[in-house]
Amino acid sequence: MIPLFDLTRQYKKIKNEILSAIDKVLENGRVILGEEVKKLETNISNYIGVKYGIGVANGSDALVIALRAMGMKNGDKVITTPYTFFATASAIVRNNGIPIFVDVDKESYNIDLNQVENILKKEKVFGIIPVHLFGQTLDLEGLLFLKEKYGIKILEDCAQSIGSEGIVKNEIKKSGSIGDAAIFSFFPTKNLGTYGDGGMIVTDNEKIYELSKTLRVHGSRKKYYHDMVGYNSRLDEIHAAILNVKFKYLDTWTEKRINIAKKYAEFFKNKELSVKYPKIYKKTYKYHVFHQYVIEFENNKIREKVKEHLTNVGIGTSIYYPTPLHLQTCFKGLGYKEGDFPISEKLSQTTLALPIFPELTNEEIGKIVEEISKTLKED
Ligand SMILES: *Cc1c(COP(=O)(O)O)cnc(C)c1O
Secondary structure, X not given: OEOOOOHHHHHHHHHHHHHHHHHHHHHHOOOEOOHXXXXXXXXXXXXXXXXXXXXXXXXXXXXXXXXXXOOOOOOOEEEEOOOOOHHHHHHHHHOOOEXXXXXXXXXXXXXXXXXXXXXXXXXXXXXXXOEOHHHEOOOHHHHHHHHHHHOOEEXXXXXXXXXXXXXXXXXXXXXXXXXXXXXEEOOOOOOOOOOOOOEEEEEOOHHHHHHHHHHOEOOEEEOOEEOOOOOEOOOEHHHHHHHHHHHOOXXXXXXXXXXXXXXXXXXXXXXXXXXXXXXXXXXXXXXXXXXXXXXXXXXXXXXXXXXXXXXXXXXXXXXXOOOOHHHOHHHHHHOOOOOOOHHHHHHHHHXXXXXXXXXXXXXXXXXXXXXHHHHHHHO
């Protein structure tokens, strides 16, 4: 059995530290918005290279709160991609806005900035939520160019990309450091995940920081006095304590993920299979932090066949994402139809996510590629 993702292997290695961190919170008795949340907010904002962090209940809420704190109003249009997790787009609707979908680039699977610009030339748009999909950094300079030229707001969705890096004017910058704000998710399967839900907003902007902090506690600056109607969306102390332990290992785990991706690439290359697999970039070592390792087949039939075979031999896989967002029932009212975003639609039919987590062994990677090879060579 090789699972798609395994939390227990990691837990065995850090069990004592985790249990003592939880114990400390419980002994101390402060379980809501205490020192551990503050410490994590400092850890993450320093790591990304911005001033402020605001811990919230999950990444989805982080998107909703950040958009609102950035000044989004009812009816505002916000651009994002249909090839992402649902929460990216639902955050726009939860703020009574209108998502404008733009297809992804066929190489990076990230939003196509040329197509974004075509829309910006024609329409008034509040902002854009770029997603650093699967852990691969979007073109940061391209984003900043659009921000300056069209005066749009940027909320970076870094739920899958914590620690990933891009280059801005010859300087290495982390994903999450160039937007007006950025969000992170600490869902268990994310690169930095807790044993439950958690999320964070980071920003350099004091106003966005103050508003986000107010919105996470029912819009209240002073307890029981409400300036606005906000949310109940706090990060728990226990989760923050767990995350502060795990944070120390983040860079080591990221390196392991990158090495796993290199191993996969090596095996795929040796076997000369007709599989498209992610490139390893040299410009910045952490251009891609491999939250997911996603490969692409020529067509849906082959993808399904490989998936079925891997399932039969006990290898976990998953499809990200089987239905692009513009075709979701709940977004019918937006008026999109099949054929509108051909690349996203094709990827939903042809990609497959393979196991990746820091503790995956070389033998396991070899076995996975071997099994894929067997299926492909049957044809
Ligand atoms: C996981 C994820 C989210 C949402 O995070 P939750 O903590 O699960 O609410 C948002 N956007 C993307 C791209 C994600 O992968």
